Amino acid sequence: MTVPNSPVIGPSAVPHLDVDPFAMSFFADPYPTHEKLREAGPVVYLDKWNVYGVARYAEVHAVLNDPATFCSSRGVGLSDFKKETPWRPPSLILEADPPAHTRTRAVLSKVLSPTVMKQVRDRFAAAAEARVDALLDKRSFDAITDLAEAYPLSIFPDALGLKAEGREHLIPYASVVFNAFGPPNQLRQEAIERSAPHQAYVAEQCQRENLAPGGFGACIHARVDDGEITATEAPLLVRSLLSAGLDTTVNGIGAAVYCLARFPDQWQRLREDLSLARGAFEEAVRFESPVQTFFRTTTREVELSGAKIGEGEKVLMFLAAANRDPRRWDKPDSYDITRRTSGHVGFGSGIHMCVGQLVARLEGEVMLMALARRIAKIEITGEPKRRFNNTLRGLDSLPVTITPA
């Protein structure tokens, strides 16, 4: 595969960069490095971890959309499942290739379909209103703990059908999962070392008898009765929702609130036209890219935009850098809630594009709508603190004060 007009160059001509995209200093301010990665070339090589990297939109999109060449079954983190034992049993959807992936993906797509979203919409919207009630009582609060975390926690575990006990394991478990995609740095090592109780909780909750009837979890298990999946596959598919369905939306909603608090003109625009709420959330996903990176592994020697990449090589896709590539986006560093965001890769693209994207958008839309309807002003009243994770970008705390409308 090639992006047109690139001369063919050998592996030695791929620019080597001495940057560590998993270092704390990088997480603190990734943007200068993203630019460096994009401008160095369409394909780069990162000596620190011996991986190829793509940071421009065209190449990120191309890699995402060629799953036969850039596979997921060898892991979507740095670890190559062909050479290393995965830290947990691989995901049947995220870490799978067609045709196996096609079957499991179809099940989760149905469980989280547009039709299902219509059914849960009123419930999600009512919970968002209730959350705003609580925030209006407080006036000053932490927009991460009390809003970005509290809201998804008030709906998603119930929507899944989880028991009330033990839910405090959910965010720590997701944090382990997303740290584990990174290299064997301190973040990953410590996360895995402390993961046993969270893993035990999650494994238990994925069992059929622990999932309330009518929830997303029970709906997955019901597919066993139709013969679409086996009884041993169902718990692992429930696990996918537990891994990827909560922390991601926490960071997505956190990103949107952080954007709207930083850019009061955009907040004003939203207040004047509540129909922009969904776009405001989507633009925050582009602008902040809560999921920053994913890896693929080459299944054969391949030429990508003139660069030859051998078989079995890890390729790191900088989704966040692609989402701000000036080759693709006009004023990429501006948060503009009226932007036409279609095509951004914040949820990925291609066959592995986020299966829960409709849940995320629904949560984001109803939450922003409830906030904008009833709050005149959001002011940041203290230094925002960043939360460090090998894959996820988001805040640990965002002190704000709100003024009622």
Next chain:
Amino acid sequence: MPAITFIHADGKIERVETGEGESAMQAATRHGLDGILAECGGNAMCATCHVYVDESWLARLPAIADVEDALLDGTATERLPNSRLSCQIAITPALDGLVLRLPERQV
């Protein structure tokens, strides 16, 4: 290049030139046409590029795949017999002049 016509819910008509290998959705978004949201970017995962195909063109379109069929059940406005997702309509020279009506909303 083939051109296609979009008729907005308010009756406004927009003619759009398509590019090589584009879908109707891609041509619409490239021209900044309102009324097509395409939140998933053309991956057949979101049902926000819903269109009503002009009856005279319906038989000339590619068949509806299972994935599209399931998504059409979840469109924001009512699914009709001529409902399609515009990301699944690849424009070929034979579709020059295609007429697509836009629903009132996509979410």
